[in-house]
Amino acid sequence: ETGVTQTPRHLVMGMTNKKSLKCEQHLGHNAMYWYKQSAKKPLELMFVYSLEERVENNSVPSRFSPECPNSSHLFLHLHTLQPEDSALYLCASSPDTGGDSYNEQFFGPGTRLTVL
Amino acid sequence: AQKVTQAQTEISVVEKEDVTLDCVYETRDTTYYLFWYKQPPSGELVFLIRRNSFDEQNEISGRYSWNFQKSTSSFNFTITASQVVDSAVYFCALSEAGDYKLSFGAGTTVTVRA
Numbered sequence: 001e002t003g004v005t006q007t008p009r010h011l012v013m014g015m016t017n018k019k020s021l022k023c024e025q026h027l028g029h030n031a032m033y034w035y036k037q038s039a040k041k042p043l044e045l046m047f048v049y050s051l052e053e054r055v056e057n058n059s060v061p062s063r064f065s066p067e068c069p070n071s072s073h074l075f076l077h078l079h080t081l082q083p084e085d086s087a088l089y090l091c092a093s094s095p096d097t098g099g100d101s102y103n104e105q106f107f108g109p110g111t112r113l114t115v116l
Numbered sequence: 117a118q119k120v121t122q123a124q125t126e127i128s129v130v131e132k133e134d135v136t137l138d139c140v141y142e143t144r145d146t147t148y149y150l151f152w153y154k155q156p157p158s159g160e161l162v163f164l165i166r167r168n169s170f171d172e173q174n175e176i177s178g179r180y181s182w183n184f185q186k187s188t189s190s191f192n193f194t195i196t197a198s199q200v201v202d203s204a205v206y207f208c209a210l211s212e213a214g215d216y217k218l219s220f221g222a223g224t225t226v227t228v229r230a
Contacts, residue, residue: 031216043207043220050216088159097216104151105218107161 002026004108006091012114013081021076021111023091031097032074033105034066037088049074050097081115088112119143120210122221129198130229137193137224139208145169147213150184150191155205155223167191198228 004025013019025032034046048056049068063085065077074091092105119142129135141150152164165175167184175182179196195202208221 042222045217048216055216090159090161092161094216104163104166106163107153110159112159 004091004093004106006089006108006111008111009109010112010114012116013078014116015081015083017081018077018079020078021089021091021113023074023076023108025072025074025091025093025106025108027093027106029093029095029106030071031094032068032071033092033094034074034076035090035092037090037110039087043090047076048097055097078113081113083115086113086115120208120219120221122206122208122224124224125222126225126227128227128229131199132197133228135195135198135202135226135228137195137206137208137226139191139193139221141189141191141208141210143210143212145212149211149213151209151211151218152182152191152193153207153209155207157204161207164193195226198226200228200230202226203228 007022011019031050033048036044036046045058046060047054047066051071052068063080067075067077076089088110090110091108094105121140123138127135146169148169150167153161154164155161165182172184172186174184181194183192191208203226205223205225207223209218211218
């Protein structure tokens with residue numbers, strides 16, 4: 001595997017279900033990100049992790065719970081979602097999160113989530 | 117505050133036509149980075165280019181070229197002799213030095229018809 005992978009690619013769930021999205025990066029990066037992409041809206045940054053520590057939580061509802069067990073893996077745990085949470089969830093990674101270096105993010109293919 | 121504007125929502129061209137995507141940005145920082153990403157129907161955002169604010173040289177990569185003009189705060193992207201495989205959503209993005217956040221534009225959907 002190369003780059004950033006995400007599983008599953010498609011997920012349909014009911015509002016009472018609990019599911020998890022998985023992201024894995026094979027680039028040796030230290031930072032990982034979750035984005036939400038809804039139809040006709042700009043990408044929304046949800047969470048940022050740097051060296052397994054959460055550095056950003058953009059007022060995301062608690063029904064979304066991230067987990068970063070190590071710098072290569074990132075999860076997004078979902079529970080009691082709403083239909084408006086249906087979207088493409090993208091994971092990304094970058095070498096780092098700050099300093100004087102540029103921030104080049106590499107994205108996974110996304111998980112298309114539908115909440116019924 | 118950061119802001120990226122992609123005024124063109126959709127562009128449709130016939131194969132072999134050139135297409136230019138506009139990107140205008142706002143930032144108060146003197147050091148910043150500009151990016152273009154391509155999102156094909158498969159969903160993955162594919163990195164195309166990064167430019168820093170101190171390098172205004174235009175760049176060409178195959179059929180792709182980029183025109184960076186600080187005077188007008190623009191970073192436009194041209195696809196020459198477009199092909200059907202170029203059909204995608206293209207995003208312009210900005211980040212300031214020392215900040216991991218990428219501010220994305222709303223994207224421009226390019227459709228290339230055979």
